[in-house]
Amino acid sequence: MGHIQDNIGSIPSYSAPLGGRLSDEMVSDFKKVGVLVLRDFVSVADCEKLRSRAGQLVDEFDPGDVRSVFSTTGQQQLDDSYFIESGDKIRFFLEDDAFDDDGKLRQDKEHSLNKMGHAMHDLDPVFDEFSRGSDLAEVALRIGFVDPVILQSMYIFKPPNIGGEVVCHQDSTYIYTQPESCVGFWFALEDATLENGCMQFIPGGHKLPLKKRNYRGADGKLITETLDDTPWPEDRKVPCEAKAGTLVVFDGRAPHLSAANSSPKSRHAYTLHVIDRTCYYPPSNWLQRRDDLPLRGFE
Numbered sequence: 001m002g003h004i005q006d007n008i009g010s011i012p013s014y015s016a017p018l019g020g021r022l023s024d025e026m027v028s029d030f031k032k033v034g035v036l037v038l039r040d041f042v043s044v045a046d047c048e049k050l051r052s053r054a055g056q057l058v059d060e061f062d063p064g065d066v067r068s069v070f071s072t073t074g075q076q077q078l079d080d081s082y083f084i085e086s087g088d089k090i091r092f093f094l095e096d097d098a099f100d101d102d103g104k105l106r107q108d109k110e111h112s113l114n115k116m117g118h119a120m121h122d123l124d125p126v127f128d129e130f131s132r133g134s135d136l137a138e139v140a141l142r143i144g145f146v147d148p149v150i151l152q153s154m155y156i157f158k159p160p161n162i163g164g165e166v167v168c169h170q171d172s173t174y175i176y177t178q179p180e181s182c183v184g185f186w187f188a189l190e191d192a193t194l195e196n197g198c199m200q201f202i203p204g205g206h207k208l209p210l211k212k213r214n215y216r217g218a219d220g221k222l223i224t225e226t227l228d229d230t231p232w233p234e235d236r237k238v239p240c241e242a243k244a245g246t247l248v249v250f251d252g253r254a255p256h257l258s259a260a261n262s263s264p265k266s267r268h269a270y271t272l273h274v275i276d277r278t279c280y281y282p283p284s285n286w287l288q289r290r291d292d293l294p295l296r297g298f299e
């Protein structure tokens, strides 16, 4: 623990194995690097189905309802409660630059959105179907889950020209269990390239300590506590370009980032965050589910 092995400099990438049955080599690469790319895990048709359903949900959404902007660059969210209450809902979050100085959207709403979250997988039938299935269940078991449950889902829009930068972070900062069990399942729904702000990882960086923890303070407001203030070795970051249909599995400790999308193409992606039910889930985590929407696995 605590350092990156010198001989790790790339991200392992394989064609998706039949039935999600990862080979021993794939599992060992995942443990060593903290990231595993599985090309063609889902069909382009299924990606399009999800994008089309997301488009319908966007059509039904009224941007006037939203006063929250999600940003990891440090800008304050205008209203924490809109975010904090979204763990068992379908809510929309706008890009930092979505509004002009007069508070009007600069462009149409679809091209102003940062993301949608965080319970589409349990509330929407099309998202539910995409998020579950025997292949994903098999991947989860092979990488070591005992009783995996899908904690949250996010649909990332990364719109052309204004899709914001996401600075280097670990997802276990926000999705913390004891022991840590968070794993991200990230699906490219459109081709992700350097130009439109693909994910980038520090291979082997999941062996570094958890650097921050985000939780609800005594007054209910979110706090991000720094646990380790050594800077990320960002010179080791590697782009993870991915064709539509690719699944990227990554450890909750794997440091990752993405640049702003300054290209004319969007970069839609869908992420599931999975935790193990056998681990302790603190009541101070931002995401708390209402009792009548229990967490479920991949079945």
Ligand code: FE2
Binding pocket: 169, 170, 171, 256
């Ligand atoms: Fe992340």
